[in-house]
Amino acid sequence: MRNTRYNGQSVTADLHLTEVAISETTRGTFVKGCRVRDFGTIQLMAELGYEFVGLHAIKSLEMPRLAEVRRLASLTAEYGLPITPVLLTKVVDAAQMVRALAYTKINWLQLHHPWSISGLLALHNELHRNGSSARIILLVDPTTAHDRQFTDELLCLADFVILDHRAGGTGRLLPFDSVRRTLDMIDPGRVFLAGGLDAENVAEIVRRHQPYAVDAQSGLLNSDGAQDPEKLAAFIHAVRGAPACEPSAGKR
Numbered sequence: 001m002r003n004t005r006y007n008g009q010s011v012t013a014d015l016h017l018t019e020v021a022i023s024e025t026t027r028g029t030f031v032k033g034c035r036v037r038d039f040g041t042i043q044l045m046a047e048l049g050y051e052f053v054g055l056h057a058i059k060s061l062e063m064p065r066l067a068e069v070r071r072l073a074s075l076t077a078e079y080g081l082p083i084t085p086v087l088l089t090k091v092v093d094a095a096q097m098v099r100a101l102a103y104t105k106i107n108w109l110q111l112h113h114p115w116s117i118s119g120l121l122a123l124h125n126e127l128h129r130n131g132s133s134a135r136i137i138l139l140v141d142p143t144t145a146h147d148r149q150f151t152d153e154l155l156c157l158a159d160f161v162i163l164d165h166r167a168g169g170t171g172r173l174l175p176f177d178s179v180r181r182t183l184d185m186i187d188p189g190r191v192f193l194a195g196g197l198d199a200e201n202v203a204e205i206v207r208r209h210q211p212y213a214v215d216a217q218s219g220l221l222n223s224d225g226a227q228d229p230e231k232l233a234a235f236i237h238a239v240r241g242a243p244a245c246e247p248s249a250g251k252r
Helices: 039-048 065-078 094-104 117-129 148-157 176-183 202-209 229-240
Strands: 002-006 009-013 030-033 052-056 084-089 108-111 135-140 160-163 191-193 213-216
Touching: 030 229, 039 065, 039 229, 052 065, 052 213, 065 084, 065 094, 084 094, 094 117, 117 135, 117 148, 135 148, 176 202, 191 202, 202 213, 202 229
Parallel strands: 030 052, 030 213, 052 084, 084 108, 108 135, 135 160, 160 191, 191 213
Antiparallel strands: 002 009
């Protein structure tokens, strides 16, 4: 539990730092893949050991996009896959967020758009009123200046941050100095690190920064814009420090 004050109002935030009962000293870095659009890919990611899968409803939390997100999340639960769906959006309407989480039955929400403290407070209160225990992953673009006080306030209203370019899916690495400065203010154990990660660079990024999780999108795609099984396998094996191997095709 964390307490903060905003405009004189006391706010208590429940920070559920992980669903996986693994100690901080042994868990290693978790792995998330984004913009997944088919259940076969989710099955493969779970088989390979990915802990999180990003399901996108970027511009709208309305039908039909949200129905497809719900379908994928429901299948993941029905098959008992050991991977956690994350609803990813740039929508900034708190009431819509709560309805979308209830409809999809997803318990992780990634806000891939800069939010004000007042907006986050409204979202936090809306979630609380509706009995939602959703974890919040909040975008922080390390190339944009943030002071420590503002960052501390953000961390009182979000469980994790994701360090990434505001646009997302750019395929461009974040500047090392910008990431380092941001991690001077934020515990790496509360950070999803993204921005141009692929199998060639992720091991060094993990070694340098030791984030809670790494998150890739463009580095996992083939030329048609779909997830590439070989890239999925190579990426997670690079994170785990193991040689890349051929993924099983049994569930495709």
